[in-house]
Amino acid sequence: MHIFNQGKYKSLHAQSTGELAQIREQVLSDKDFRPTYHLAPPTGLLNDPNGLIFDGEHYHVFYQWFPYDAIHGMKHWKHFITKDFHTFSEADSLIPDEMFESHGCYSGGAILWQDKIVAFYTGNTRRASDNQRVPHQNIAIFDKSGKLLEKRCIIDQAPEGYTEHVRDPKPYLTIDGKIRFVLGAQRQDLTGTALIYEMDNLESKPRLISELALPHFDNHNVFMWECPDLFQLADKDIFVWSPQGKLREIQQFQNNFHATYAVGSLSGNQFNAEHIEELDYGFDFYAPQTVQQANGILYGWVGLPDLTYPTDRYKWHSMLSLPRQLSLQNGKIYQKPVSEVYAQCHSSQKVLIENRQTIAHLDTAYLQFEWQNQPLNIRFFDNAQGHHLTLNYQDGLLSLDRSASEQTELMAQFGEIRYCRVERLEKVEIFFDRSVMEIFINDGEKVMTSRFFIANRENIIQVSQPLSLEIAQISAIEYK
Numbered sequence: 001m002h003i004f005n006q007g008k009y010k011s012l013h014a015q016s017t018g019e020l021a022q023i024r025e026q027v028l029s030d031k032d033f034r035p036t037y038h039l040a041p042p043t044g045l046l047n048d049p050n051g052l053i054f055d056g057e058h059y060h061v062f063y064q065w066f067p068y069d070a071i072h073g074m075k076h077w078k079h080f081i082t083k084d085f086h087t088f089s090e091a092d093s094l095i096p097d098e099m100f101e102s103h104g105c106y107s108g109g110a111i112l113w114q115d116k117i118v119a120f121y122t123g124n125t126r127r128a129s130d131n132q133r134v135p136h137q138n139i140a141i142f143d144k145s146g147k148l149l150e151k152r153c154i155i156d157q158a159p160e161g162y163t164e165h166v167r168d169p170k171p172y173l174t175i176d177g178k179i180r181f182v183l184g185a186q187r188q189d190l191t192g193t194a195l196i197y198e199m200d201n202l203e204s205k206p207r208l209i210s211e212l213a214l215p216h217f218d219n220h221n222v223f224m225w226e227c228p229d230l231f232q233l234a235d236k237d238i239f240v241w242s243p244q245g246k247l248r249e250i251q252q253f254q255n256n257f258h259a260t261y262a263v264g265s266l267s268g269n270q271f272n273a274e275h276i277e278e279l280d281y282g283f284d285f286y287a288p289q290t291v292q293q294a295n296g297i298l299y300g301w302v303g304l305p306d307l308t309y310p311t312d313r314y315k316w317h318s319m320l321s322l323p324r325q326l327s328l329q330n331g332k333i334y335q336k337p338v339s340e341v342y343a344q345c346h347s348s349q350k351v352l353i354e355n356r357q358t359i360a361h362l363d364t365a366y367l368q369f370e371w372q373n374q375p376l377n378i379r380f381f382d383n384a385q386g387h388h389l390t391l392n393y394q395d396g397l398l399s400l401d402r403s404a405s406e407q408t409e410l411m412a413q414f415g416e417i418r419y420c421r422v423e424r425l426e427k428v429e430i431f432f433d434r435s436v437m438e439i440f441i442n443d444g445e446k447v448m449t450s451r452f453f454i455a456n457r458e459n460i461i462q463v464s465q466p467l468s469l470e471i472a473q474i475s476a477i478e479y480k
């Protein structure tokens with residue numbers, strides 16, 4: 001075991017006595033923004049969901065975690081086990097302590113193999129002589145109780161023809177019982193792609209089969225594919241990934257990077273896409289991953305690479321989205337929180353808002369209304385600085401404006417309004433959780449996931465025309 005401790009590449013093994021407790025105090029001094037029913041890091045920075053798997057009885061949820069600060073430092077995998085997405089108990093983390101992961105345990109997925117959970121992940125390393133990044137692909141084996149049994153490296157360099165940006169293995173089992181994984185990659189000509197590897201069993205050496213061809217995707221300007229995920233939903237093949245470099249547009253691809261999906265059929269190594277679209281139209285959503293063996297449940301990171309947030313000053317950053325059930329309708333992916341989330345709704349009431357009204361606990365509420373495709377304008381929250389959010393619908397375009405709320409320079413730099421084309425607005429569901437909102441439109445046809453920062457807020461809704469709402473509270477996550 002190595003105890004890495006070099007600047008921001010500091011592992012949990014190197015913590016000094018009381019260090020995390022002190023950081024935790026700083027986190028808890030945040031009285032405005034900590035979510036109650038979303039998974040957020042106890043300290044430091046969270047990014048991608050990792051290793052998601054249903055082991056037959058429990059869900060294992062891991063996430064990328066830097067414990068010490070709201071920056072991208074030494075990445076660990078924090079690990080939780082849950083039966084119901086409400087009570088979470090902690091299990092063994094992945095802590096970088098081997099040379100094949102000296103600069104962090106980067107993203108990956110998991111499979112069940114002979115009753116064990118096998119997590120595939122990228123060991124980020126840097127060569128001592130010239131600081132050159134050398135990606136390793138590793139496995140970590142856990143028993144179902146969440147105990148870490150073993151870690152080892154299965155590939156110790158980038159393959160010929162690709163740069164050092166080769167990461168995020170997502171494994172799955174083939175019908176003939178072999179292991180395959182897709183791996184995000186950058187070609188030597190600096191374009192993004194994904195690679196498919198195969199292993200006969202857990203002991204065999206991974207063989208590079210080929211790239212995953214996706215001819216219908218416009219890969220122009222795209223320099224890297226992160227977090228690829230290949231799976232089936234109903235009778236279709238689905239590819240979810242996070243391409244980097246696409247130019248931003250006014251009504252789509254509005255963020256700096258974009259979580260994207262393709263629906264179609266996989267034939268050999270070619271993915272014939274029938275539809276390609278972003279998964280989410282909000283300000284903050286990236287690197288989603290589906291839960292292995294759970295039929296299309298997906299978590300995303302409510303955040304984006306290279307973004308700062310106002311909570312950085314409290315030494316915490318980002319959270320996971322709610323777990324979402326994916327389904328296919330008319331050849332497109334629909335997303336709704338899993339039924340276990342709805343099961344946590346309580347104190348439901350109907351409210352008619354005629355103009356401006358205080359709604360107790362709006363900032364941790366679920367609200368829902370039906371709509372007849374009319375124009376709509378709703379303002380949420382208020383404070384001494386007049387901070388609020390505006391949701392507007394007109395001419396088939398839904399927009400969320402967070403310009404009148406606290407933003408870091410980087411947040412504002414990528415634009416203060418997000419648009420989402422919705423031909424007919426018939427139903428809106430919003431999950432507020434103190435500094436995050438997830439908006440599900442028309443029973444999951446489109447989703448907008450966003451952070452917002454309104455300190456000392458009053459829980460107010462203001463509408464342009466009378467609005468009849470159903471409002472409920474969602475129980476906070478319990479950590480056992």
Ligand code: FRU
Pocket residue numbers: 047048064075106107108122167168226227286287305
């Ligand atoms: C995506 C990502 C992955 C990488 C991880 C590192 O957000 O950049 O490609 O494995 O984060 O934390």
